[in-house]
Amino acid sequence: MIVTIASGKGGTGKTTISASLAAVWRAPLVAVDLDVEEPNLHLFLNPEQQGSEDAALEIPVVDTARCTRCGACAALCQFKAIALMGETLLTFPEMCHGCGGCMAVCPEGAVGTGQRVLGEVAWGRARGARFLMGRLRVGEAMSPPLMRRVKARLGAMLAQEPADAVVDAPPGVSCPAVSAVMDSDFVVLVTEPTPFGLHDLRLAVEAFAPLGAPMGVVVNRAGVGDLAVQEFCRARALPVLAEIPFDRAVAEGYARGKVVADLGPGQRAVFTALRDAIRSRCNRTEAAHA
Amino acid sequence: MREIVIISGKGGTGKTSVTGAFAALAARRGDTVTCDLDVDAPDLHLLLAPRPEREEDFISGHEARIAPALCVGCGVCTQACRFGAIREEGAVFAVDALRCEGCKVCVALCPAGAVEFPPRHCGRRAVSATRFGPMVHAQLFPGQENSGRLVSLLKTEARALAKERGLGLILCDGAPGIGCPVISSLSGVDLAVAVTEPTPSGRHDLERVAELCAHFRVPLAVLVNKADLHPGAAAELVALCRDQGHAPLGELPYDPAFVQAMVQSKVVTELPPSPTSEILAQAWEHVLRLAGRPARRAPLQPFNAQGA
Numbered sequence: 001m002i003v004t005i006a007s008g009k010g011g012t013g014k015t016t017i018s019a020s021l022a023a024v025w026r027a028p029l030v031a032v033d034l035d036v037e038e039p040n041l042h043l044f045l046n047p048e049q050q051g052s053e054d055a056a057l058e059i060p061v062v063d064t065a066r067c068t069r070c071g072a073c074a075a076l077c078q079f080k081a082i083a084l085m086g087e088t089l090l091t092f093p094e095m096c097h098g099c100g101g102c103m104a105v106c107p108e109g110a111v112g113t114g115q116r117v118l119g120e121v122a123w124g125r126a127r128g129a130r131f132l133m134g135r136l137r138v139g140e141a142m143s144p145p146l147m148r149r150v151k152a153r154l155g156a157m158l159a160q161e162p163a164d165a166v167v168d169a170p171p172g173v174s175c176p177a178v179s180a181v182m183d184s185d186f187v188v189l190v191t192e193p194t195p196f197g198l199h200d201l202r203l204a205v206e207a208f209a210p211l212g213a214p215m216g217v218v219v220n221r222a223g224v225g226d227l228a229v230q231e232f233c234r235a236r237a238l239p240v241l242a243e244i245p246f247d248r249a250v251a252e253g254y255a256r257g258k259v260v261a262d263l264g265p266g267q268r269a270v271f272t273a274l275r276d277a278i279r280s281r282c283n284r285t286e287a288a289h290a
Numbered sequence: 291m292r293e294i295v296i297i298s299g300k301g302g303t304g305k306t307s308v309t310g311a312f313a314a315l316a317a318r319r320g321d322t323v324t325c326d327l328d329v330d331a332p333d334l335h336l337l338l339a340p341r342p343e344r345e346e347d348f349i350s351g352h353e354a355r356i357a358p359a360l361c362v363g364c365g366v367c368t369q370a371c372r373f374g375a376i377r378e379e380g381a382v383f384a385v386d387a388l389r390c391e392g393c394k395v396c397v398a399l400c401p402a403g404a405v406e407f408p409p410r411h412c413g414r415r416a417v418s419a420t421r422f423g424p425m426v427h428a429q430l431f432p433g434q435e436n437s438g439r440l441v442s443l444l445k446t447e448a449r450a451l452a453k454e455r456g457l458g459l460i461l462c463d464g465a466p467g468i469g470c471p472v473i474s475s476l477s478g479v480d481l482a483v484a485v486t487e488p489t490p491s492g493r494h495d496l497e498r499v500a501e502l503c504a505h506f507r508v509p510l511a512v513l514v515n516k517a518d519l520h521p522g523a524a525a526e527l528v529a530l531c532r533d534q535g536h537a538p539l540g541e542l543p544y545d546p547a548f549v550q551a552m553v554q555s556k557v558v559t560e561l562p563p564s565p566t567s568e569i570l571a572q573a574w575e576h577v578l579r580l581a582g583r584p585a586r587r588a589p590l591q592p593f594n595a596q597g598a
Contacts, residue, residue, distance in 0.1 A: 008331050009301060009302065009331055009333070010300065010301010010302045010331075010466040011300065011301040011302005011303060011466075012301075012302060013302075015491060037466075037467035037468050037469045037498075038299055038300055038466070038467055038468065038491070038494070038495045038498065040300070040490070040491040040494060040495070043490035043491060043494055044490070076394055076395070076398050078351060078352065078392055078393055078394050079393070097391055097393060098372060099372055099373070099391065099393030099394075099395050100370070100372055100395065101393055101394060101395040101398060104370060104395060104398070104399060105398050105399075136468065136469065138468055138498055138501045138502050138505065139473075139502065139505050140469075141438065141469055141470035141473050142469065142470060143467075143469045143470075170467070171301045171331070171466055171467075172330040172331050172436065172465075172466070173330060173331065173432045173433065174330040174430055174432075174433065174434055174435065174436030175433065175434065175435040175436055176436070176469070177330075178388055178432070178433045179389075182388070182389075194549050194552055194553065195333075195336045195552050195553060195555070196306065196333045196336060196552060199331075199333060199336055200331045200333065203331060203432055204432075206432045207432030207433050208432075210388075210433075211388075224546065224549050225549050225552070225553055226553050248519075248544075251516070251519050251544065252519050252520065254489055254519075255487070255488055255489040255490075255516075255519040255520035255523060256520060256523075257489075257490045
């Protein structure tokens with residue numbers, strides 16, 4: 001099963017929880033960092049990297065000898081990545097979404113393919129599990145295409161050797177976050193009990209509910225703010241899978257790169273209970289679908 | 291007119307709380323437009339309680355929709371779509387709006403002319419009044435593409451508003467990350483302020499966002515929040531800034547007052563005076579001095595893949 005750790009708001013503790021869940025997971029596991037803009041899971045799991053590859057997007061390269069300046073490609077392109085300026089056809093590679101439309105509509109076959117490097121996909125092993133991440137090139141604007149590459153590799157890894165996956169998603173509820181949550185069997189929404197946390201949790205529920213995966217909430221830093229998040233979860237019948245009380249020692253441990261589940265038996269117990277809550281809910285859903 | 295954007299790379303470092311405090315400090319000069327550019331998960335309005343004066347829909351791009359009555363079930367569209375957005379539904383095909391990027395390829399290639407291409411309604415934007423002056427903000431609908439286009443639109447709006455009302459400063463709360471919305475928020479700013487924290491994630495993300503600022507030749511100042519969680523790492527962050535020519539603005543303690551203020555819909559400088567509000571006031575003075583000087587021309591950094 002694929003468990004995605006998501007959150008409407010950044011900084012609620014997604015990576016902390018992903019790393020700790022990975023540390024206590026019992027079955028074969030792939031730990032995945034899909035927050036390609038700011039990947040941080042590797043900083044806590046310290047994987048031994050076994051390989052990496054650049055991920056690139058197919059972008060147009062125009063053969064000016066064959067191009068008749070008909071403008072069909074520019075008329076189709078929705079992203080202003082190819083434009084006819086008088087008699088000159090210009091391409092703007094950084095604007096291209098890689099849809100292949102210009103290549104498909106060119107009557108002369110004058111549009112060939114070049115590449116724009118999006119970033120890299122890297123994999124290895126960490127704490128007895130397999131590890132996978134994407135890292136967006138600084139200056140690259142589009143994270144979803146790189147995320148698709150990471151997800152494709154995850155699919156291949158799971159096909160090769162069946163395992164569960166714990167996925168650290170990017171923050172927010174826009175396209176990249178939704179793209180990360182798609183195809184999950186279970187979504188853990190990490191929030192904090194503050195007005196910011198509640199506001200972004202509401203958005204996250206609205207964004208992810210239509211995807212149909214069962215969801216549960218983890219309230220991190222419980223006790224620092226108010227109880228509105230817990231009330232919201234009750235009203236929306238969202239299960240609160242864990243409440244992790246705010247503890248300065250945990251914050252300091254995190255600052256030192258520690259995995260929270262390693263800080264002591266009490267902390268470990270929080271995450272084994274969270275793991276079991278997720279597993280039992282997933283099994284129940286699977287049984288219901290059987 | 292000066293433009294300052296608050297960024298962080300990493301979420302949760304206290305970007306919005308700091309922006310709110312800066313907005314309050316700026317209000318004493320009475321010449322600031324505040325702008326929330328984190329259009330995916332905007333939170334600044336929770337502190338500033340804006341009263342909308344003008345609201346508009348945000349329409350951006352288009353989305354493909356297949357008319358089932360016209361679809362002949364040939365499958366050309368699903369083969370052409372590079373985003374996996376078209377799936378078979380019985381004898382016809384249908385577009386998954388969440389995956390569709392609005393590229394129009396299916397529209398162009400459908401032999402039956404069955405694909406409609408209506409404009410995409412992505413969110414709402416507003417110009418509002420707050421106790422700290424005017425504010426420009428927006429909210430994308432969940433699942434929409436977090437386009438830099440909306441960010442650019444808000445910045446254009448803020449500049450027009452500042453011009454119209456004779457205000458000299460635009461203060462923006464940026465988005466987390468280093469992608470499209472952040473790149474868009476950096477365009478034409480005089481100074482970026484990164485709010486970071488002394489954690490492995492904070493440092494890693496600061497390095498990436500600093501590289502992004504260098505790439506776009508935007509000078510960067512750095513404020514270390516929650517410094518006492520790891521004083522050694524905080525000192526290293528300050529040293530890193532000095533090494534790379536970013537201006538260190540100071541170190542804030544891990545202060546529960548930020549959340550206490552938030553719960554009361556206030557910014558931290560509206561609570562009784564504290565060391566935190568004093569550090570913020572000094573940091574703000576420093577920011578104003580830095581933003582007033584011409585942009586430093588940083589050399590264009592080559593892209594280099596960093597090792598894991």
